[in-house]
Amino acid sequence: MSQADDIKLEKFSSGVLNDAKEELTKATADVEDFRKKEMQGTEEKVLHEAYDLIQAKIADIHTKQSRQVSLAELEGRRKLLLLRDQMMQKTFDEVAEKIKAYTQTAEYSKWLCDTLQKSCKSMPAGSLIVQVKSGEITPNDQMTAAAGRDSVAIEESSKVTLGGFILVNKTKGIVVDETLDQKLHNEEDWFAASSGLSIGI
Incomplete structure (x- = not known):
């Protein structure tokens, strides 16, 4: 083989080697790019799943907190209602004693x-x-005179415990309740609404 042939062969070999190196470099770059894309996709998937999990946990915490707050509010209102009823009962017991x-x-x-x-x-x-309470101190003759009727009967009734009277006209089927019991009872709803102890539910 002549020297010229050797030079041609060397150039050819060098060209093939350079081409191979370029192909290897390109292939390596492609592999690295593919790996990065795969890694990026995996990271995004993991991050997305982590985000969803965090949001679910936050929602669960909010739900539990809301439930706990609601239960606490209900318990608080129940206690306030009980306290209001106790205060009302005590107040009306004291009023009843004063009425007596x-x-x-x-x-x-x-x-x-x-x-x-x-x-x-x-x-x-x-x-x-x-009809009057048992032990009414007002004399019957005074009540009869006040009625101003010829036919008036004074009777004791268990329906009257504090005082006052129930007037009954059997002929006409009319009943008038002027007992202090009823007047006190009528004040209970007013007291609950106007005493500052009303509780909204």
Whole structure:
């Protein structure tokens, strides 16, 4: 082989080797690029799953906190309602005792007779029954005189415990409740709404 042939062969070999190196470099770069893309995709998937998990945990915490707050509010309102009822009961027990003391006075007897007189004046004709509590201090003759009717019966009734009276016209089927029991009962709803102890639910 001549020297010229050797030079040509060397150039050819060098060219082939350079081409091979370029192909190897390109292939290596392609592999690295593919690896990076795969890694990036995997990282994004992991991050996305982690984000979803965190959001689910946060939502679960919020749900539990909301449930705990709701239960605490319900328990708080239940205790307030119980306290309100206890305060109301105590208040009305004290009022009832004062009413009982009042019904032992001459002032009460005057009120009873005046109220009975007004009620009888507006009552249609017919025999009347005046129901009072057991142990009523107002004399029967005073109540009969206040009624201003010929036919009036004074009776004790278990329906009256504090004082006042229930006026019954059996002929007309009319009943008028002027008991202090009923008046006190009527104040309970007003007291609950106006005493500052009303609780919204």
